[in-house]
Amino acid sequence: MAGLAEPYKIKSVEPLRMTTRAERVQAIRQAGYNTFLLRSKDVYIDLLTDSGTNAMSQGQWSALMLGDEAYSGSESFFRFEAAVREVYGMPFVVPTHQGRGAEHILSQILIHQGDVVPGNMYFTTTREHQELAGGRFVDVIVKEAHDAQNLDPFKGNVDLGELERAIVEAGPEHVPYVSVALTVNMAGGQPVSLENLRAVRRLCDKYGVKIYMDATRAVENAYFVKEREAGSEGRTVREIFREQLSYADGCTMSAKKDAIVNIGGFLATRDEETFEAAKELLVVFEGFPHYGGLAGRDMEAVAVGIQEMVDDDYIRHRVLQVRGLGERLLEAGVPIVQPVGGHGVFLDARRFLPHLDQEELPAQSLAAALYVDAGVRAMERGVVSSGRDAKTGENHHPALELVRLTIPRRVYTESHMDVVAESVSHLFQRRAEIPGLKFVFEPKRLRFFTARFEPLHPSPIFEA
């Protein structure tokens, strides 16, 4: 099934620079074979992330002019708050500069030294903030999530047995909340079913444990529920979305994803005490509670985006565009994570590059090779992103060694998707020539952002 034709047309264009292979070979060397360190002028199709790379609508651009830049009591804040209340159903909200700002505040308020935070697979910044606050993340995702070829429709689900074991082992008083991500980014954008969310809620109620959701891509999750879960076929995405969030005590949110803007985030909650504590930390780390690190105009754009994101036609196109790319790759025999998730296509670097050991950083190398081949920028989500064990200093060895082709919202056309599919297929034919990489610089925290690498041996893949 191909993606649908776009439910929008183009009013303003951003030119792309075409580069030669020689220029790209030079650029990736200068970037230390880390796609994060490329300059965007050297990138043709930028699939590094869907975070903050979205195209805003005419509604959002015109709302910018309504931005009320008052330090306190901004009208823009109240419009933003009304949108969160209406669509998320959460009474209390503070804006933050982006998702990790909300993660920071929430972790500092609720997590104490020695606490355990169970969750359905780690996310980089989320786990980092949980650990900085003295907590330990425990993965309680279903085992299907770790298998790139398992076709289960809800590979983001929480394993209820594992969750109960984690709560009982730590003692409920040492579990400040369960961290449930909708969808699960690191598993390839896999959704969680409503049935699973209800069961997690029941279990948490039994032990008196809170649930905080990472609602970063919860709209895609709602679309998958509509598509796959019995009883939800006839419902609107907006209704399903609201039900999902009804099982949470609160959520952190990166508006740079679902809300189709370029910057922003928030922490929303039903709990007034947490809200009061959040406002106290907000003034230290983000800003006054009526702007939290954002301009008034940013909050306007988020408020409009929150309404647009739950439009059924919009989200259907988004999910099917991503899936269309995945299906083209499958036809070419390329190993990818299945089912295709909501925000991108994840190449399975283990099967793509079976000649490389995980210590040879296969996904990092594949991402660099893809850039050189066609100017397509992707992101490693494997051993490099996973970092080292805080205690032993050894590399984590995640089961999934992936290259993420993330699709920005409303930005690229089907023709761009063709270029990507052709380039990946071309590299797949030349896969035996792709060499491993080694670290030449490794920072201590979130190393994938700024680490530098070199090929283990010379290869035509990285030559002009």
Ligand SMILES: *Cc1c(COP(=O)(O)O)cnc(C)c1O
């Ligand atoms: C992007 C992301 C975050 C963090 O949000 P930022 O806006 O980048 O700070 C948290 N969780 C998930 C699942 C994300 O994808």
